[in-house]
Amino acid sequence: MEVPLFEFAECMNTDPGTVERWIRQGRIPVKRKGDSCIFNREVLEKWAAAHNIRFVMPGKARPGEPEIASDSLVAAMASGGVHYDVPGRSVSEVLRAAADRLEGLPDRESRDILYEKLIDREQMMSTGIGKGVAVPHPRTPLQDKAVDARIGVCFLETPVDFRAVDKKPVDVLFVLVTPSARQHLHLLSRISFCLREDAFLRILNQRPDRERFLKAVAEFENRLDQGVP
Numbered sequence: 106m107e108v109p110l111f112e113f114a115e116c117m118n119t120d121p122g123t124v125e126r127w128i129r130q131g132r133i134p135v136k137r138k139g140d141s142c143i144f145n146r147e148v149l150e151k152w153a154a155a156h157n158i159r160f161v162m163p164g165k166a167r168p169g170e171p172e173i174a175s176d177s178l179v180a181a182m183a184s185g186g187v188h189y190d191v192p193g194r195s196v197s198e199v200l201r202a203a204a205d206r207l208e209g210l211p212d213r214e215s216r217d218i219l220y221e222k223l224i225d226r227e228q229m230m231s232t233g234i235g236k237g238v239a240v241p242h243p244r245t246p247l248q249d250k251a252v253d254a255r256i257g258v259c260f261l262e263t264p265v266d267f268r269a270v271d272k273k274p275v276d277v278l279f280v281l282v283t284p285s286a287r288q289h290l291h292l293l294s295r296i297s298f299c300l301r302e303d304a305f306l307r308i309l310n311q312r313p314d315r316e317r318f319l320k321a322v323a324e325f326e327n328r329l330d331q332g333v334p
Contacts, residue, residue, distance in 0.1 A: 106146050109297045111234045111270075113142040115290060117153070117160055121230070121270065140235065140270070176254050176288050178295040179323045184209050185255035185280065187315040190262040196227055199265050200241060203280045207257040219243065219282065233269025236306055240296060242281040242289065254283040254292060260312050277309050299325045 113135075114121040124142070127133040134152050135144040153160035186208035193199030204220040222243035226232065233239040257280035264274035279296055283289040299305045299322065308321050 107138065107141050107143050109234075109301070110137075110140050110142055111240075112290075112293055112297050115293055117158060176291055178256070178292060178299075178326050179319050181254050181256045181292055182258050182322060183319055184253060185257035185282070187258045187260075187318055189260045189312065191259040191278070192262045193265065194263055196265060196267055197224060199259070199261055199278065200224060200227065203241065203257055203259045203278055206259065207255065207280055207282065209253065209255050219247070222247075223280070227267075231268040231270075233267030233275050234300070235269050235271035235273065236300060237264070237273055237276050238279065238300060238309070239267045239269065239275040239277075240279045240281055240293065242283075242293075247282055247284060254288045256281050256292065256296075258318070295326060295329060298329050 108116070110121050110124065114124045117124065124133070124135075125137070128135055128137050128142075134148050135142045137143075150160055186206065188203075188206045191199060191202045191206060193202050200223045201220055204216045204223060207216070207219070210216050210219065222245075223241045226242060226244045229244065231239075232241045257278070259278040259280060261276045261278065264276040267275040269275060281289065281292060281296075283292065302325065305321070305325055308318065313321065
């Protein structure tokens, strides 16, 4: 199985740098291929269990966590909103603006909490995944705020240095907020599917209006659901 490195790190609740170090040291049964990890899922799950490491693939619930219906990427983006010319010249400034614009949060306190969690996550490790994109998200689900899964799509007014893996400045944020780890990994997997497509990256560069953008996301998501390469 081949999975993007940043997504693989999320599955193990660690950062890509740690995963890269484990691979170099031969400590983990995974091979590195460009920006992806190649592994045998059964072998890796046994290794993780033997080392008392959590490993949850996208779409698979944690033990004791109830299964839920698959979340639609386009629905989550529609709920979080598509925002243009989001201001800010630093990571903290654009995250503040993104938290303020994300649709569906109940109150000012929720936005302040989200901002603080986004900053904490960014200080732990950059969410800049390359290709001009960052996926800011809290380190833990917002279970206490009863917020449905949503993704705020933010086209930045000015590109910002997020210390991304490819060192390119970021001009698009996908702010991911979910009430469960399963939803987080599921939606992260769908975002990564879209970002592997050059056609999708070209759409991002065009900054289409909300209707056209969500239509494009729905088309890519339909391809994923249909298993179309």
